[in-house]
Amino acid sequence: MALPKVGSIGEYIREQRQQAKISLRQLAAAAGVSNPYLSQIERGLRKPSAEILNQIAKGLHISAQALYVQAGLIEDRETPSDVVTAIRADTHLTERQRQVLIDIYESFRKEKRTGDEQTSQKAHPRSDSVTDDEQPMPEEFLAALEPYAASAGNGTVNQETKEG
Amino acid sequence: MALPKVGSIGEYIREQRQQAKISLRQLAAAAGVSNPYLSQIERGLRKPSAEILNQIAKGLHISAQALYVQAGLIEDRETPSDVVTAIRADTHLTERQRQVLIDIYESFRKEKRTGDEQTSQKAHPRSDSVTDDEQPMPEEFLAALEPYAASAGNGTVNQETKEG
DNA sequence: CCAATCCGTTTGCAATTGCAAGCAGGGCGA
DNA sequence: TCGCCCTGCTTGCAATTGCAAACGGATTGG
Incomplete structure (x- = not known):
């Protein structure tokens, strides 16, 4: 099912290329693909592999993700945050x-x-009158967690956000 | 050319699949690809297209971006996740x-x-000796969780958080 | 003991990718 | 008029993807 969907990616590439004011052959060279192939991609006649897309993205100096989203290979809602x-x-x-x-x-x-x-309620269950309706987060919760977390209930959140 | 890491994409998929405790055929069915092809992908004998990668990501319930990064198709700096x-x-x-x-x-x-x-950068030969029981994780953990989670540890993790 | 099922793998084959070579045509100088 | 260099496009062809079918090996059970 190579379908029209693929066409949109080609259009997008062509737009980006023309916007960058470079010829098809130039982009092909920059991306390391052949010019006829790029031509076919732009017109939606071929469905490029991920590797080719990646190279084209580099040749266009745009984010590979942008291309993948356009190609429907990434749900656009996969954006972080x-x-x-x-x-x-x-x-x-x-x-x-x-x-x-x-x-x-x-x-x-x-x-x-x-x-x-x-709405607009601070939603802090941590009143002291809560009994069973709202669990007070968790001594037992964290207790069960302790075997896994080195410093679970420990104020310190640990600073090792990166590793070599 | 470029990244020899492409071989690791197969390993990564296999790891994720085994951690999810599903068979190769199950994942193949979930991802909509044939089992032999998935087998070859996992062993690095084939280089799957972006489309296939995307389907596998869905079958594994992981972000497609994660796979692309592993495959070296996206610079990891592009994923601020x-x-x-x-x-x-x-x-x-x-x-x-x-x-x-x-x-x-x-x-x-x-x-x-x-x-x-x-990360499994190194080729880990027969790391099966670790017996994937890994950690006790579950019961008590999820038990302590239950007051908070509506459906935390229901045996089946069949949660349909589908985002499509 | 053999049938039924599961597992992962191997084997051919149709369909597709991706490329080298060649084609049609526009602008410019001699 | 020709030649030259550029633009993008069409045409075969080798290499690869991706699949259906079949294979060897564990279990399980009637």
Whole structure:
């Protein structure tokens, strides 16, 4: 099913190329692909592989992501700044870990809405009169966590955000 | 040319699949590709197109970007997906919730490192000796979680957080 | 003991990618 | 008029993708 969808990516490439005011052959050379092939790509007759797309992106000096989104290879909502997306995109986590994190996150989100949809409410369950309706986050929660977190309830959030 | 890392994309897919505890055929079906082809991809005998990669990402419930980065098709600088940053930026969470999420996340990261050396850059021969039971993770963990998570540890993680 | 099923892999084959070579035509100088 | 260099496009052809079918090996069970 090589379909019209592919056409849009070609149009996009052609637009970008013309906007950069370079010829088809120039871009082909810069991207390291043959000119006829690039011609066919731009007209939607061929469906370039990811590698070719990457090279073209480099030749155009644009983000590869922009091309992938245009090609429909990345959901545009995969753009970062979303917790769930960030978790999904983290290559260091296992599937299970991802699932747990997402579940916890979503439960947090739901938690605020349970009861009433009081907006602009600080939504701090941490009053002292809560008994069973709102769990006070968690001694037991963190207790169960401790075997996993070196410094779970420990104020310090750990500063090791990067590693070599 | 360029990146010899392309071979690692197969390893990465296989790792993710095994961590998700699904068979090759299951993933193949979920991703909509044939099982033999997936087998060859995982062993680095074939270089899948972007479209196939995208489908596999969906089948694995991971971000397509994560795969592209692994495949060397996107510079990792292009993916600012930082879980901690995303959590901190989420205005819907309480301070406490943020703290818990971050702690859990970092405990996961630490956990991973305690036995395995970060990204599988090296060819790890028969690392099966580690017996993927890895960590106790589950029951007590999720049990403590249940008051908060509506559907945290329901045996099936069949959560349809589909984003398409 | 053999059938049923699962697992991952190997084997041919149709369809596609991607390229080298050649084609049509526009502008410019001699 | 020709030649020259540029533009993009069409045409075969080798190499590759991606799949259906079949294969060897563990389990399981009737």
